[in-house]
Amino acid sequence: QVQLQESGPGLVKPSQTLSLTCTVSGGSISSGSYYWSWIRQPAGKGLEWIGRIYSSGSTNYNPSLKSRVTISVDTSKNQFSLKLSSVTAADTAVYYCARYDSSLGRFDPWGQGILVTVSS
Amino acid sequence: DIQMTQSPFSLSASVGDRVTITCRASQSISNYLNWYQQKPGKAPKLLIYAASSLQSGVPSRFSGSGSGTDFTLTISSLQSEDYATYYCQQSYSLPLTFGGGTKVEI
Numbered sequence: 001q002v003q004l005q006e007s008g009p010g011l012v013k014p015s016q017t018l019s020l021t022c023t024v025s026g027g028s029i030s031s032g033s034y035y036w037s038w039i040r041q042p043a044g045k046g047l048e049w050i051g052r053i054y055s056s057g058s059t060n061y062n063p064s065l066k067s068r069v070t071i072s073v074d075t076s077k078n079q080f081s082l083k084l085s086s087v088t089a090a091d092t093a094v095y096y097c098a099r100y101d102s103s104l105g106r107f108d109p110w111g112q113g114i115l116v117t118v119s120s
Numbered sequence: 121d122i123q124m125t126q127s128p129f130s131l132s133a134s135v136g137d138r139v140t141i142t143c144r145a146s147q148s149i150s151n152y153l154n155w156y157q158q159k160p161g162k163a164p165k166l167l168i169y170a171a172s173s174l175q176s177g178v179p180s181r182f183s184g185s186g187s188g189t190d191f192t193l194t195i196s197s198l199q200s201e202d203y204a205t206y207y208c209q210q211s212y213s214l215p216l217t218f219g220g221g222t223k224v225e226i
Contacts, residue, residue: 032169037216040150046207046218046220046221047164047207047218047221048218048220049127049215049216049217049218053143060214060215061215062215063121063215064131064215085204087223096164098163100216104169105152105169105170105211106154106155106166106169106170106175106211107154107164107209108164108166108169108175110164110165111138111163113163
């Protein structure tokens with residue numbers, strides 16, 4: 001079955017750019033009516049949808065983060081990536097990647113998550 | 121944005137209890153509502169989609185109901201492995217949004 005795995009630095013300095021990659025295994029990122037999403041969760045808090053990308057490269061972002069977010073896809077590597085610029089301590093969170101089934105409107109499966117801390 | 125409000129914030133229950141969690145949307149979302157379970161240190165897991173459809177592999181003690189703005193997740197007989205935080209999520213419109221979560225404790 002499809003599995004997702006996040007990777008990237010666990011520590012980012014304030015004002016710099018957070019960069020994460022999600023590797024998809026067990027299936028092609030180009031198949032089906034799926035969007036590939038990023039979601040984050042600050043410690044002890046709820047879930048916030050960051051944005052999503054289709055294999056064609058079409059994107060949608062949360063307006064609350066849109067000015068700082070870029071999501072891209074590399075179909076040859078079966079990966080998609082997140083860049084979040086000008087980070088502050090408020091961006092410290094566990095970042096998850098997940099597959100979004102647009103026909104049923106559900107996130108499944110999810111990656112295990114990666115903790116990113118913003119600190120100097 | 122569509123706001124999703126869950127209640128209660130937390131609840132205490134015993135094994136075997138019937139547990140009900142409510143999620144209310146700030147506007148009608150038809151049946152575009154999903155439920156997830158999250159255990160500490162783990163990613164959320166899909167339980168219910170389209171308000172009432174049970175995800176494959178999820179025990180039948182979990183059920184969902186509702187339409188429009190009001191939705192319910194029910195655990196018919198709470199098991200020890202069900203202690204977790206539960207989130208609702210709307211897929212009616214962008215941005216996709218989640219409820220604040222309900223923690224089910226002993």
